[in-house]
Amino acid sequence: MLDQITDLYKEAFSWYDPKRAVPPIHVTFYPYIGINHTIRIRDGQVFVRIGQVCDEMPLSSHKGLAYILVGKLLRKRIPSGAREVYSAYIRSDAVRLRATENKRARGRKVITTSKGLVYDLDQIFEDLNSRYFRDLIPKPALTWSARKTYRILGHHDATHGHITISRSLDSAEVPHYVVEYVVFHEMLHIAHPTKHLNGRRYNHTPAFRRDEKKFEYFEESERWIERNVRKLKRAAKRD
Numbered sequence: 001m002l003d004q005i006t007d008l009y010k011e012a013f014s015w016y017d018p019k020r021a022v023p024p025i026h027v028t029f030y031p032y033i034g035i036n037h038t039i040r041i042r043d044g045q046v047f048v049r050i051g052q053v054c055d056e057m058p059l060s061s062h063k064g065l066a067y068i069l070v071g072k073l074l075r076k077r078i079p080s081g082a083r084e085v086y087s088a089y090i091r092s093d094a095v096r097l098r099a100t101e102n103k104r105a106r107g108r109k110v111i112t113t114s115k116g117l118v119y120d121l122d123q124i125f126e127d128l129n130s131r132y133f134r135d136l137i138p139k140p141a142l143t144w145s146a147r148k149t150y151r152i153l154g155h156h157d158a159t160h161g162h163i164t165i166s167r168s169l170d171s172a173e174v175p176h177y178v179v180e181y182v183v184f185h186e187m188l189h190i191a192h193p194t195k196h197l198n199g200r201r202y203n204h205t206p207a208f209r210r211d212e213k214k215f216e217y218f219e220e221s222e223r224w225i226e227r228n229v230r231k232l233k234r235a236a237k238r239d
């Protein structure tokens with residue numbers, strides 16, 4: 001099965017980039033919590049981790065997933081057919097159920113730094129991923145910052161695939177939707193990688209800004225942050 005899946009990734013590479021030699025590809029199933037997959041390149045080799053919940057997925061849907069992940073890695077336009085065959089399987093009740101069960105089972109054991117005093121970043125990420133991204137954002141490492149920063153509330157480190165959220169927001173005085181909004185913004189940095197044009201870097205492209213407004217509490221969040229900057233600053237100074 002893994003060999004056949006690996007072949008699908010090779011196929012996807014040559015489909016997107018017929019002129020380039022297909023790099024060595026390693027595919028494994030990984031016990032991610034929920035529905036989650038990752039693809040990365042290290043030393044010219046490609047490592048694909050497919051969420052364990054998909055270990056019974058039919059090859060046709062694996063093909064869809066292969067085109068999605070490779071397309072994202074190469075930053076190419078992903079054919080809509082690929083998304084369709086993959087998401088048809090992901091949306092099925094059996095998969096959803098398995099995903100929740102395994103989340104519950106692992107939730108008890110796993111201790112991560114993403115759990116703050118009030119808010120759990122992993123949980124917020126998973127929830128946003130299914131609400132806004134059809135679970136397609138590969139899960140980064142999510143951590144609360146060591147110090148309470150107030151000017152920068154979130155940061156996405158594309159090189160290491162980290163999202164850091166300011167510990168200032170891990171407080172009962174901060175509404176849940178504000179924390180979601182900051183995490184959502186950082187997730188958009190994964191969905192819209194930095195564009196390079198004439199030697200300039202563009203992080204917040206018009207497409208990024210358009211998607212940002214799709215967040216249900218966009219206005220409320222912006223307003224809350226604007227009104228509470230001073231409060232966050234005072235809390236940071238006391239820290």
Ligand SMILES: [Zn+2]
Nearest residue numbers: 185189203204
């Ligand atoms: Zn940003």
